[in-house]
Amino acid sequence: xxxxxxxxxxxxxxxxxxxxxxxxxxxxxxxxxxxxxxxxxxxxxxxxxxxxxxxxxxxxxxxxxxxxxxxxxxxxxxxxxxxxxxxxxxxxxxxxxxxxxxxxxxxxxxxxxxxxxxxxxxxxxxxxxxxxxx
Amino acid sequence: xxxxxxxxxxxxxxxxxxxxxxxxxxxxxxxxxxxxxxxxxxxxxxxxxxxxxxxxxxxxxxxxxxxxxxxxxxxxxxxxxxxxxxxxxxxxxxxxxxxxxxxxxxxxxxxxxxxxxxxxxxxxxxxxxxxxxxxxxxxxxxxxxxxxxxxxxxxxxxxxxxxxxxxxxxxxxxxxxxxxxxxxxxxxxxxxxxxxxxxxxxxxxxxxxxxxxxxxxxxxxxxxxxxxxxxxxxxxxxxxxxxxxxxxxxxxxxxxxxxxxxxxxxxxxxxxxxxxxxxxxxxxxxxxxxxxxxxxxxxxxxxxxxxxxxxxxxxxxxxxxxxxxxxxxxxxxxxxxxxxxxxxxxxxxxxxxxxxxxxxxxxxxxxxxxxxxxxxxxxxxxxxxxxxxxxxxxxxxxxxxxxxxxxxxxxxxxxxxxxxxxxxxxxxxxxxxxxxxxxxxxxxxxxxxxxxxxxxxxxxxxxxxxxxxxxxxxxxxxxxxxxxxxxxxxxxxxxxxxxxxxxxxxxxxxxxxxxxxxxxxxxxxxxxxxxxxxxxxxxxxxxxxxxxxxxxxxxxxxxxxxxxxxxxxxxxxxxxxxxxxxxxxxxxxxxxxxxxxxxxxxxxxxxxxxxxxxx
Numbered sequence: 001x002x003x004x005x006x007x008x009x010x011x012x013x014x015x016x017x018x019x020x021x022x023x024x025x026x027x028x029x030x031x032x033x034x035x036x037x038x039x040x041x042x043x044x045x046x047x048x049x050x051x052x053x054x055x056x057x058x059x060x061x062x063x064x065x066x067x068x069x070x071x072x073x074x075x076x077x078x079x080x081x082x083x084x085x086x087x088x089x090x091x092x093x094x095x096x097x098x099x100x101x102x103x104x105x106x107x108x109x110x111x112x113x114x115x116x117x118x119x120x121x122x123x124x125x126x127x128x129x130x131x132x133x134x
Numbered sequence: 135x136x137x138x139x140x141x142x143x144x145x146x147x148x149x150x151x152x153x154x155x156x157x158x159x160x161x162x163x164x165x166x167x168x169x170x171x172x173x174x175x176x177x178x179x180x181x182x183x184x185x186x187x188x189x190x191x192x193x194x195x196x197x198x199x200x201x202x203x204x205x206x207x208x209x210x211x212x213x214x215x216x217x218x219x220x221x222x223x224x225x226x227x228x229x230x231x232x233x234x235x236x237x238x239x240x241x242x243x244x245x246x247x248x249x250x251x252x253x254x255x256x257x258x259x260x261x262x263x264x265x266x267x268x269x270x271x272x273x274x275x276x277x278x279x280x281x282x283x284x285x286x287x288x289x290x291x292x293x294x295x296x297x298x299x300x301x302x303x304x305x306x307x308x309x310x311x312x313x314x315x316x317x318x319x320x321x322x323x324x325x326x327x328x329x330x331x332x333x334x335x336x337x338x339x340x341x342x343x344x345x346x347x348x349x350x351x352x353x354x355x356x357x358x359x360x361x362x363x364x365x366x367x368x369x370x371x372x373x374x375x376x377x378x379x380x381x382x383x384x385x386x387x388x389x390x391x392x393x394x395x396x397x398x399x400x401x402x403x404x405x406x407x408x409x410x411x412x413x414x415x416x417x418x419x420x421x422x423x424x425x426x427x428x429x430x431x432x433x434x435x436x437x438x439x440x441x442x443x444x445x446x447x448x449x450x451x452x453x454x455x456x457x458x459x460x461x462x463x464x465x466x467x468x469x470x471x472x473x474x475x476x477x478x479x480x481x482x483x484x485x486x487x488x489x490x491x492x493x494x495x496x497x498x499x500x501x502x503x504x505x506x507x508x509x510x511x512x513x514x515x516x517x518x519x520x521x522x523x524x525x526x527x528x529x530x531x532x533x534x535x536x537x538x539x540x541x542x543x544x545x546x547x548x549x550x551x552x553x554x555x556x557x558x559x560x561x562x563x564x565x566x567x568x569x570x571x572x573x574x575x576x577x578x579x580x581x582x583x584x585x586x587x588x589x590x591x592x593x594x595x596x597x598x599x600x601x602x603x604x605x606x607x608x609x610x611x612x613x614x615x616x617x618x619x620x621x622x623x624x625x626x627x628x629x630x631x632x633x634x635x636x637x638x639x640x641x642x643x644x645x646x647x648x649x650x651x652x653x654x655x656x657x658x659x660x661x662x663x664x665x666x667x668x669x670x671x672x673x674x675x676x677x678x679x680x681x682x683x684x685x686x687x688x689x690x691x692x693x694x695x696x697x698x699x700x701x702x703x704x705x706x707x708x709x710x711x712x713x714x715x716x717x718x719x720x721x722x723x724x725x726x727x728x729x730x731x732x733x734x735x736x737x738x739x740x741x742x743x744x745x746x747x748x749x
Contacts, residue, residue, distance in 0.1 A: 010392030013278045023270040076345020078258035082497035129240035
C-alpha cells in the first residue's frame with residue numbers, strides 16, 4: 001500500500017497519467033510481478049448467490065499453500081446473473097477464463113488445477129476472453 | 135458524421151498487449167495519418183479475444199479478415215495491400231490450429247459477441263473500490279480534458295452532436311438539457327444523478343453504481359462544468375446498500391485525490407457531491423418529486439413548467455440525468471461525438487443497457503447497439519426460451535411500458551420504433567414472458583404496482599388506476615362484464631391525458647398494450663369465463679384428455695392434493711372437488727394430455743361424477 005499512500009494527495013492532470021502507468025501493471029497483470037489474478041464478481045447478484053463463500057475458500061487455499069504471486073480481487077457484476085457466482089482467472093500471458101455457477105469446493109479445485117497446475121477446469125469454465133468495449 | 139469504410143479491431147487483451155499490441159496500434163495510427171486515411175479507417179481496441187497465443191491479433195471489418203502475430207513492421211504492408219488495394223495479406227492471416235480449443239471463446243458465444251460495452255466498459259474488470267484501477271482504465275481523463283481544455287459551450291456542443299439521449303426512460307436529448315440549464319444565469323446550480331431505479335426487474339443502474347461508481351462521478355463532473363454547477367447529489371434508493379457503500383467509498387477517494395471538492399485537478403473548478411438516500415418510492419424517480427425528496431419534503435411531483443433546468447432543486451437551475459447516461463459521458467468527451475454515433479441508428483445513437491430477465495435461458499445485464507431487433511436480443515443473446523416453452527410477449531419499460539407480441543419481435547430497439555408499438559425503451563428492463571402466463575394477470579400485476587406507488591396528489595392517477603385495477607381483478611376472478619374492455623381503454627386515455635406526472639401518464643400503458651395485442655385473452659376471460667393459460671384459478675379447470683393420456687402417472691405423483699388418480703397405462707382423471715388448480719399436473723405431463731378448460735367445466739364435471747355415483 002505504499003504506492004497508494006504516496007499518491008493520496010491532491011492530483012494534477014500529470015499525476016493521473018503516472019497513476020495510470022503505475023497501476024496498469026497490477027491491474028492488467030503485465031509487469032506487477034504477479035503470475036495470476038483471480039477476480040471474484042461481487043455485485044449484489046453474485047453475493048446473493050454465494051460469492052463471499054467462494055472468495056473465502058480461495059483466500060483460505062492461498063494461505064494454506066502460502067502462495068504470494070496470485071492477486072485476488074473483487075469486482076462488480078459480470079453481467080451473466082443466472083450463472084453467478086462467477087470468477088475470472090487470468091494467468092499471465094493467457095486469455096482470461098470465466099468460471100460460472102461456483103461454490104467453495106469448485107473454487108478449491110480451480111485453485112489446485114488451473115491456478116497452480118495450469119490446466120483449465122473445463123467442467124466449470126464458461127468462456128475464454130473479454131468482452132469488446134469500445 | 136464520419137462514416138468509416140473499415141474498422142480495424144486490435145485486441146487489447148493482456149496477451150496481445152504483452153506481445154506488442156500497443157506498438158502495432160501506434161504504428162497503424164501513424165501509417166493511416168501518413169496516408170491521409172484516418173477519417174476513413176477506424177482503429178479500435180477491443181477486449182481479449184481469447185487467441186492470446188497468436189497475438190497481437192487484429193480483425194478487419196467489414197470483410198472479417200483475421201490477422202495474427204502482428205509487428206509494427208507489418209503495418210505499412212497491410213495498409214498498402216489490404217486497405218488501399220483490397221488484397222488481404224495471406225502471409226499474416228490466421229490459420230486454423232490443428233486442435234480446436236475445447237473451451238469456447240467470447241467471439242463464438244452470442245451472449246458475449248453481440249454485446250458492445252460502453253457504459254459497462256469496466257464491468258467485472260476493475261475493483262470498484264479501488265480508484266487507481268479506474269484511473270488505469272483512463273478514468274478521470276475525460277474530466278481532466280473537460281476541465282482543463284474545454285469551454286462549457288464546447289462540452290455542450292460535443293454532447294449535442296453525439297445525440298446522446300437520456301437513458302432513464304424518456305430519451306430527452308442530454309446536450310439540450312445541459313444547454314437549457316447553462317443559459318440560465320444563477321449564482322448556484324445543481325447537478326443530480328438519478329439512481330432511483332424502480333422498475334420491477336430492472337437492475338442496470340445498480341450494476342453500474344456497484345461495479346463502476348467512479349464513472350458516475352466523472353460524468354457528473356463533466357456535466358457540472360458544462361452547466362456551471364458547484365453542488366451535486368446522487369439520489370440512490372436505500373434498498374441498494376452495496377451501491378451506496380461503493381459510491382460512498384468512491385466519493386471519499388475522489389475527494390482525497392482532489393477529484394472532487396475545491397480546485398479539482400488544479401483547474402480552479404469546484405464541485406461537491408453528496409449521496410441522498412431515497413426510501414424507495416417509485417414516484418421519486420420523477421424529476422420534480424425526486425427534487426422535493428432531497429429538499430426533505432414528501433416526494434410528490436409539481437406541475438411543469440417552470441422546467442427543472444430553470445427552477446429545480448430549491449428553485450435553482452438543476453440538471454438531473456440517469457446513472458447510465460452519466461456512464462456514457464466520459465467516453466464521448468474522450469473519443470468524440472463521431473465515435474459515439476458510429477453505433478446505433480440516426481436518431482437513437484450509441485448503445486443501451488438492458489436487464490434481460492424472465493423466461494429466457496441467459497439472464498443478465500446486456501449492452502447492445504441501439505437498433506438491434508428484439509428477436510436478436512431475446513433469442514441470440516438471451517439464448518431462447520427456458521424449458522423449451524413458447525414465447526408470448528416481452529415487457530419493455532416496466533410499469534410505464536408495455537408488452538410486445540411475437541409478431542413485432544423484429545422491431546429494432548430504438549426510442550422511436552419501440553414507442554410505435556405502445557411500449558417504451560424505458561430504463562431498460564426487458565422481461566420475457568412465456569405461454570404459461572396470462573396477459574390479463576400481467577397487466578393486473580403492473581397496474582397493482584402503479585396503484586400502490588401513485589403518490590395520491592392528482593385524482594386521475596390516484597382514483598383512476600384504482601378503478602382500473604378493480605376492473606382487472608374482477609375480470610381475473612370471473613366477474614368481468616361486457617364493456618369492461620372499452621371502459622379500461624376509455625379510462626386509460628383519460629388518465630394519460632390528465633395526470634400530473636409521468637407516473638400517471640404512463641401507468642395505463644401495460645393495460646393498453648395487452649388489450650391491443652392480446653384482446654382475445656381479455657374476451658375469453660369475460661365472455662367464456664376461460665383463462666386459457668390456466669393462471670386465473672376461478673376461470674380454469676384442469677382435466678385429463680382421455681384420448682391422449684398414456685397412463686404414465688407423472689401427474690398423480692406431483693399432485694399435492696392427491697386429486698389425480700388412475701391405473702398405470704390407463705387414462706387418469708382428476709377429482710375436481712379436490713383440485714386446487716396449482717398447475718403441477720399440467721406442467722408435469724409430457725404428452726400434452728393435461729388440458730385447460732373454462733372455469734365452469736369443473737362444476738359440470740362434478741355434477742357428472744355425482745350423477746354416476748347416484749345411478
